[in-house]
Amino acid sequence: MLEVKNLVKSFGKTEVLKGISFSIKKGDVLSIIGSSGGGKTTLLRCLNFLEFAESGTIAVNGNVIYDGKEKDKMSDQYIREMRLHFGLVFQSFNLFPQYTVLKNITLAPTLLKTDTPENIEKKALELIEKVGLSSKINNYPCELSGGQQQRVAIARALALNPEILCFDEPTSALDPELTGEVLKVIKQLADQDMTLVIVTHEMSFAKEVSDYIIFMDNGVIAEQGTPQEVFEHPKSERLHAFLQNYQS
Amino acid sequence: MQLFLKVTLSLLEGLSTTLQIFGLTLLMALPLGLLISFGSMSKLKIVKYPIKTLIWIIRGTPLMLQLITFGLGPGLLGFKGVNLFYAVIVAFVLNYSCYFAEIFRGSIESIPKGQYEAGAVLGLTKRQVFFKIILMQVVKRIIAPMSNEFLTLVKDTSLANTIMIYEITWNAKRMMNSEHILWPLFYSGAFYLAFCGILTLIFGYIEKKLSYYKV
Ligand SMILES: Nc1ncnc2c1ncn2[C@@H]1O[C@H](COP(=O)(O)OP(=O)(O)O)[C@@H](O)[C@H]1O
Ligand SMILES: [Mg+2]
Numbered sequence: 001m002l003e004v005k006n007l008v009k010s011f012g013k014t015e016v017l018k019g020i021s022f023s024i025k026k027g028d029v030l031s032i033i034g035s036s037g038g039g040k041t042t043l044l045r046c047l048n049f050l051e052f053a054e055s056g057t058i059a060v061n062g063n064v065i066y067d068g069k070e071k072d073k074m075s076d077q078y079i080r081e082m083r084l085h086f087g088l089v090f091q092s093f094n095l096f097p098q099y100t101v102l103k104n105i106t107l108a109p110t111l112l113k114t115d116t117p118e119n120i121e122k123k124a125l126e127l128i129e130k131v132g133l134s135s136k137i138n139n140y141p142c143e144l145s146g147g148q149q150q151r152v153a154i155a156r157a158l159a160l161n162p163e164i165l166c167f168d169e170p171t172s173a174l175d176p177e178l179t180g181e182v183l184k185v186i187k188q189l190a191d192q193d194m195t196l197v198i199v200t201h202e203m204s205f206a207k208e209v210s211d212y213i214i215f216m217d218n219g220v221i222a223e224q225g226t227p228q229e230v231f232e233h234p235k236s237e238r239l240h241a242f243l244q245n246y247q248s
Numbered sequence: 249m250q251l252f253l254k255v256t257l258s259l260l261e262g263l264s265t266t267l268q269i270f271g272l273t274l275l276m277a278l279p280l281g282l283l284i285s286f287g288s289m290s291k292l293k294i295v296k297y298p299i300k301t302l303i304w305i306i307r308g309t310p311l312m313l314q315l316i317t318f319g320l321g322p323g324l325l326g327f328k329g330v331n332l333f334y335a336v337i338v339a340f341v342l343n344y345s346c347y348f349a350e351i352f353r354g355s356i357e358s359i360p361k362g363q364y365e366a367g368a369v370l371g372l373t374k375r376q377v378f379f380k381i382i383l384m385q386v387v388k389r390i391i392a393p394m395s396n397e398f399l400t401l402v403k404d405t406s407l408a409n410t411i412m413i414y415e416i417t418w419n420a421k422r423m424m425n426s427e428h429i430l431w432p433l434f435y436s437g438a439f440y441l442a443f444c445g446i447l448t449l450i451f452g453y454i455e456k457k458l459s460y461y462k463v
Contacts, residue, residue: 048369092360094363094365096366
């Protein structure tokens with residue numbers, strides 16, 4: 001359902017993505033691993049139209065929604081519509097501090113008029129329950145722990161029914177004892193057959209939930225395969241060394 | 249007692265002028281300041297640099313000098329009958345909008361990029377992002393520096409007495425000279441103190457109102 005072909009993205013003279021291609025099916029969970037600076041965040045940002053690749057294409061359900069050749073011809077409205085195929089959960093949560101948990105989740109659907117106000121609120125409450133925060137509906141982000149904030153951010157992204165939900169190191173900013181609650185929510189989404197793209201350094205988690213793993217290194221996909229292939233039988237020296245680092 | 253009443257009335261008269269300068273300056277300098285701050289953040293160099301230069305000149309020279317320029321300049325250049333009060337307002341508005349612009353720019357730029365991006369990936373327009381997400385965070389951040397500026401403005405209005413605007417300080421000086429007494433000076437100080445006291449209370453109230461969230 002998602003097909004990325006030959007994505008190339010540079011910042012100034014440095015090429016950060018050097019031709020990335022992969023595809024995933026509906027309901028798949030793809031994890032992207034790799035050391036810092038490899039281009040993982042940039043790839044997710046390209047999928048969410050926060051960065052625009054110079055060349056390459058992104059297709060969803062067989063329709064090319066992004067083509068680097070035409071990147072200057074897209075209207076703001078087109079970009080906004082295409083973005084809605086994807087959701088993005090940031091490393092730093094980025095909740096809106098002046099709004100309650102509930103309002104954080106209902107804000108975008110309300111502004112986009114995706115449904116009636118009653119239905120939007122009903123759905124938001126369901127999502128809040130799903131991420132286990134029913135007792136915090138009327139709290140403000142500053143009153144929540146990092147793990148709770150990240151769970152609200154996940155609910156906020158889900159409120160728009162994205163076809164593909166992307167996570168950029170969702171637990172990297174959390175204290176170790178809080179990562180579990182967030183991973184549990186993501187696991188739950190994976191079990192419900194949501195299509196997920198997860199950038200993560202949680203190797204055992206990636207191994208457990210993923211259908212497919214991509215190892216990115218220096219802007220290229222250095223190795224890819226099933227969790228079994230990638231974690232048990234790494235072919236390249238780089239991946240081998242990378243995994244060694246995460247053993248301890 | 250009669251003298252005290254006379255001085256009080258005179259200072260109250262001055263207060264009305266002071267309030268006019270204060271009110272009109274805020275009324276015009278706040279929106280103009282926001283506009284100037286947008287200009288100073290513009291991607292267009294021909295907008296950005298002239299505005300930055302203006303801000304530099306206005307903030308880099310004494311308000312007193314600007315008041316004299318606008319007050320006496322037109323007359324010396326041959327434009328007769330320029331209303332001094334308007335000249336004072338122009339000088340204050342120009343001066344304060346540049347300070348406000350820097351406060352606005354500082355707080356707008358201090359809002360994390362992630363807030364804009366979180367709004368963008370939720371499919372919101374740039375306008376929605378600014379008005380529904382960014383603005384309230386900016387408001388929160390400008391409260392403290394704004395309260396400083398408001399207090400400074402209260403006291404700066406007294407500079408208008410140098411070009412013959414009959415505000416509080418002018419009237420206090422007139423009473424001192426005509427009655428040969430010192431105390432109207434301190435009495436006028438009490439007016440400023442009370443004015444600033446009220447503003448401080450108002451700002452304290454707003455700050456408390458907004459304390460339910462942190463940015
Ligand atoms: N906005 C940007 N401007 C310039 N360079 C950038 C920008 N964003 C990322 N980079 C560079 O691109 C490279 C890849 O970054 P990133 O995608 O964040 O990698 P990762 O998420 O794998 O750590 C890094 O070298 C980084 O410095
Ligand atoms: Mg990253």
